[in-house]
Amino acid sequence: MISALLRVALRxxxxxxxxxxxxxxxxxxGLVADVYAQVERDFGLLAPPISLxxxxxxxxxxxxxxxxETLLVDGAVDRGWKEAVAAAVSEANSCPYCVEVHGATARGLGRNGDHDLASLFAGDIxxxxxxELIGVAATFEYLNRMVNVFLPASPLPPGASPAVSARANRVLGRLLLPRRAVLPQQSAITESPPSWAATGHVGAAFTRARTAFDAAGERSVPAPVREVVTAVLADWNGEPPGLSRSWVDRPVSALNEKQRPAARLALLTAMASYQVDDTVIGxxxxQGTDDAELxxxxxxxxxxxxxCRAEQFQRLFGGNTRR
Incomplete structure (x- = not known):
């Protein structure tokens, strides 16, 4: 019954x-079909946080x-440890969908109750x-925001009882247990990787991904909006701004009326993704913004x-690192 429930939910x-x-x-x-096939092969299912x-x-x-490259590919850190980091970051970001999925997988790999990020980085590492751990944390800082904006609070169907949900999560955790992911051929990289991952496949992945995200910003986010968001994040300490959205008004007011909706969405997504609602998208x-631009x-x-959060993690946890 539970397996059937999950199959329906995933379908x-x-x-x-x-x-x-x-x-x-x-x-x-094309590229969408290629990515879908690889996600299904390496992750075990077509994960909505990617397909969205x-x-x-x-x-x-x-x-x-x-x-x-951060969660699935074999490296220095075992998958259970990485899943625990994913769950801890997701909990800090108020992303119940990712907590449910990755908490279940961490438990399936024997990592129970590790929802404090500092403890997961503790010790001489x-x-x-x-x-690798900062790479996982940064990846879920990214994914949590996208999931909060575009997905519901749970991967399970609405209305499932707590008992059914608990059993379904145990099954889900088993479904997502590791499959061996082989490193792909890396393309030539001309940019410097982030300082926290100067070498290896994690640094290469972030360098290549940054090129794609920068291009997305250039084609769909007006330059003045990018400047405002970057300036606000430069002074951000990583703490959530609270339940009110009044903090957005001041930076947005510096822009013209046409640019303000994009700035409001970008700032909320970056700093309080759980506050993005139909009004912000509407x-x-x-203005005619299409799905690709969103x-x-x-x-x-x-x-x-x-x-920004990855750099903060490096400052917070890098002191324990040995070369």
Missing amino acids: RAPSRVRHVEPVARDMAT HSPSPEVMAASWLLLR SSDHSA ELRH IDMTAWASFVAAS
Whole structure:
């Protein structure tokens, strides 16, 4: 019964994506089809946090690159430890969907109750361990924001009882247990990787992904909006701004009326993604913003915020690292 419930939930997952319409599995072509096939092969299912990006194929490919290279590919850190980091970051970001999925997987791998990020980084760890753990944390700083904007609070069907949900999560945790992911051939990289991951496949993945997210911002986010968001994030300490959205008004007021809806969405996505609602999206739809542009805007903002958080993690946890 529980397995059947999960199959139904996963089959219907694309219809539960909010604000945009993902490319249907049987309609996918080109890059979208390639990414869908790789997600199903390496992750075990077509994960909605990746497929929701499909209106913007290059951004979807970059999002999958981050998830695959940090969470799935074998490295210095075991998968259970990485899943625990994913769950802890997701809990801090108020992303119940990701807590449910990755908490269940962590428990399936024997990691129970590790929802404090500091404890997961505690102890004398190598630079390779640090880079991989910060890579996972940064990836979920990115994905949590996109999931909060575009997905419901749970991967399970609405209305499931607590008992059924608990049993379904145990089954889900088993479904997502590791499958071996082989490192792909890396393309030539001309940019410097982030300082917290100077070498290795994690640094390469973030460098390549950054190119795609920067391109998304350039084509879909007006330059003055990018400048405002970048300036606000430069002074951000990573703490949520609270339940009120009044903090957005001051930076947005510096822009012209046409640019304000994009700035409001980008800032909320970056710093309080749980506050993005139909009104925020509706302002952009009224201007004619399409699905691809919505994904570009939110993905760019999410990645800039995730990059800021990665640097903060390095300052917080890098002191334990040994070379």
